[in-house]
Amino acid sequence: MTAPALANAALDENAVALPSQEPARIARDSRPLRLITCGSVDDGKSTLIGRLLWDTKAVKEDQAASLQRDSNGKQNDLGLPDFALLLDGLQAEREQGITIDVAYRYFSTDKRSFIVADTPGHEQYTRNMATGASTADLAVLLVDARIGLLEQTRRHATIATLMGIRQFVLAVNKIDLTNYDRARFEQISHEFKELALSLGVRQVTAIPVSALKGENVVYDGRASMPWYDGPTLIEVLELATTRSAQTVGFRLPVQRVSRPGESFRGYQGTVAGGSVKPGDSVVILPSGMVANVTKIVTFDLVRNAAVAGDAITLVLDRQVDVSRGDMIATIDSQPMTGLAFDAQLVALQPEGIQPGKRYWLKSGSRRQRVQVQPVTQLDLKSGKWNHADELPMNAIGKVHLTFDEQAIFDSYEQNRTTGAFILIDPDTNNTVAGGMITGRRATIGGIHAEEHRVILSLPADLADQLMATEIFAGRREDVDIRRVNAAKAIEVIDAIDE
Amino acid sequence: MPHIHPETELHNPQSTKPPLDPHLKALENEAIHIFREVAAEFERPVMLYSIGKDSSVLLHLARKAFYPGRVPFPLLHVDTGWKFREMIAFRDETVEKYDLDLVVHTNPRGAVENITPFTHGSALYTDIMKTEALRQALDAGQYDAAFGGARRDEEASRAKERIYSFRTPDHRWDPRNQRPELWNIYNGMIRRGESVRAFPLSNWTEVDIWRYIQAEEIPIVPLYFAEKRPIVERDGMMILAEDPRLELLPGEAKREEVIRFRTLGCFPLTGAIRSNATTLDDIISELETATVSERQGRAIDRDQAGSMEKKKREGYF
Ligand SMILES: Nc1nc2c(ncn2[C@@H]2O[C@H](COP(=O)(O)OP(=O)(O)OP(=O)(O)O)[C@@H](O)[C@H]2O)c(=O)[nH]1
Ligand SMILES: [Mg+2]
Secondary structure, X not given: OOHHHHHHHOOOHHHOXXXXXXXXXXXXXXXXEEEEEEEOOOOOHHHHHHHHHHHOOOOOHHHHHHHHHHHOOOOOOOOOOOHHHHOOOOHHHHHHOOOOOOEEEEEEOOOOEEEEEEOOOOHHHHHHHHHHHOOOOEEEEEEEOOOOOOHHHHHHHHHHHHOOOOEEEEEEEOHHHHOOOHHHHHHHHHHHHHHHHHOOOOEEEEEEOEOOOOEOOOEOOXXXXXXXXXXXXXXXXXXXXXXXOOOOOOEEEOOEEEEEEOOEEEEEEEOOEOEEOOOOEEEEXXXXXXXXXXXXXXXXXXXXXXXXXXXXXXXXXXXXXXXXXXXXXXXXXXXXXXXXXXXXXEEOOOOOEOOOOEEEEEEOOEEEEEEEEEEEEEEOOOOEEEEOOOEOOOOEEEEEEEEEEEEEEOOOOOOOOOOEEEEEOXXXXXXXXXXXEEEEOOOOOHHHOOOOOOOOOOOHHHHHHXXXXXXXXXXXXXXXXXXXXXXXXXXXXXXXXX | OOOOOOHHHHHXXXXXXXXXXXXXXXXXXXXXXXXXXXXXXXXXXXXXXXOOHHHXXXXXXXXXXXXXXXXXXXXXXXXXXXXXHHHHHHHHHHHHHOOOOEEEEOOOHHHHOOOOHHHHHHHHHHHHHHHHHHHHHHHHHXXXXXXXXXXXXHOOXXXXXXXXXXXXXXXXXXXXXXXOOOOOOOOXXXXXXXXXXXXXXXXXXXXXXXXXXXXXXXXXXXXXXXXXXXXXXXXXXXXXXXXXXXXOOOOOOOEEEEEEOOOOOEHHHEOOEEXXXXXXXXXXXXXXXXXXXXXXXXXXXXXXXXXXHHHHHOOOO
16 A cells, blocks of 8 residues: 555544554453354454454554565555455455455454454355354444445354344444435334344444444544434444353263273263252263262362363263263253254254254263254245245244254253254265254143153163064153153152042 | 472462463363363374473363363474474473373484585475475374464464364365364364364463463473573574574674574574563563564564465365
């Protein structure tokens, strides 16, 4: 960029100043805020994040120099560098001027640190947007001020909400191209707030932004938009909250069993909810066996408690059968187990989701066979759920899941780890859907509540033989199975007074 | 300077180390989770060990993940034959101290065809002695998963990479068709011959690495700390001049400078920086005010635009 171009371009000299020599010290007293940008193609997502990195001094001199070099010839009318090039790092992206896959970037202000996922707007790459959304605390949804809300805007807002994001920033971008039209800004904000409300999201901050010029991103845009006195983007991000640790009981999906010698047996995994301490009684699912925690082992020290997020090794007081894929949980508030669940999912691959096909389902460390029956698909225009037999790529749908073996879940609402799953196509090994459990399907109860049922207590080997028969397989969904030890079985049956 | 801790000291329950701050703790938890998941799902994992600071952190996390058991997979060092002398010494000491299994592989073409960074240029040299060598070693070991210490903040194409990065049987990465990777649920399903590169440090930044090294008292190669060392200036880089194979070109002269390295690779291709940072505190404060990125000192990233992506597609880490 030449000096005169710079001078002409700069409304605000901050807009093009080289990164300062003193990057902010990094706040370390809290977890970073995870955010995504989303919205339709070319709305300016990558430019916005590039500008955010630039204005928070996250761009080093050598990177700034290559940005200036790479921007050559692609300069916009304003003579500013193409900030999107800071994010669009793949050759194909640079050639086509679009984002294809999610880029993760890290930056900080003196108040907190951030992990940002810049996601593609192109519908073909919705799977990559879903990848970014699954772990985000907040979504910055961009809209081109000249164009307004599009179907893709609705799709992204919906996916973000399904995945549990409850904080939105609406960035009405390219406001410079509307002559800073206040009425236009207010109209789009109003429309979006209605959409958000219909999705159940209340926390929306709307900001008129020029990503390119850096107005209301880190520096305010008062000079061109005196009518706007709300916060800048960075101010909103600094005050946003990180995803709270959900408060269902203790959950430990077992990743592996550690047996370095005869004397030690520990169950390794990451605590997926609640907390645990030595002395706690726990249940192992799906077997239903009960044990007490004797020790929480980590490399540094034997700990007296572990909380959600901790990667630990748990030692129990008795020899129980625990293997990878099992879940160790608190006894008082157990996750749901069963053979039939309801879920919402996003179809991520061109083949879509086919009815009756058997997929692999992976949730936590547990992988098992599942049959998926689509029920409805969301119509993005009307917001209605219409009947559907299959789900095409990018569709958001409600499905029934039917398992061969006991599955273990919480609802996604209650636990974003134990309620989430992916589907893997056994033919391609590709990840074809991301899903969220809404509940256990009532195969018993409801209108069948008055039907007669028989509770049998059988030796495990006999039960296994029965369950292997065809007559059983045909009505698996009607059956409730719980594996317990003999003592527990006697206790349960005795407790039935009839 | 870091001193090397006896293992017992690290395991001491009465350790005086203060607890990690929540940010580093979250990163550590995530990395341990990834290590355990890969170890459980794959038949023959291996850990790429490059002896640099990121590898030191990676190894430390692996030891934590499997404690009280041993690290359940071997370490693989692709040795070009042109590493810093102190790196090799550090490697051998580390392997011995922590009772690790180490596999070292050097591409035999190096010796046969006399391939050096001086004679073949950094691009071709890297291609043969690093990328091709890595493919040879992975094939020979029939590894189906390889841990690497790459971070997304290093470079723009790395910023796009998944934590489980899928590779075809000929080790290619297709950045346009990566598997979706939602939440922390990793898809480890592959066919025979295919493999996964797993990156437990994906979400770490350079500063995080240093702060963790400090908090956890992790030993690192002394070349990261400033000291007076012999150097020669070439192509705008300060190259360490201690290896007899480095021949001075006309007009070049050896001199002493107080320098250190921000990254470590092959000595002829790794530029030193002028620095007085002799402690971890010094390094961290130097970083927090640094105006250039860490890869600036690496010749191999500068060869051509998009060079990292190109190398990665071909099987480089
Ligand atoms: N005038 C003006 N142009 C902008 C603004 N923000 C982005 N642009 C331009 O809009 C074009 C698209 O920007 P990108 O940042 O690549 O858009 P994107 O949303 O990341 O696109 P995809 O990732 O492909 O969906 C570029 O030419 C930008 O320079 C703005 O605030 N004002
Ligand atoms: Mg983009």
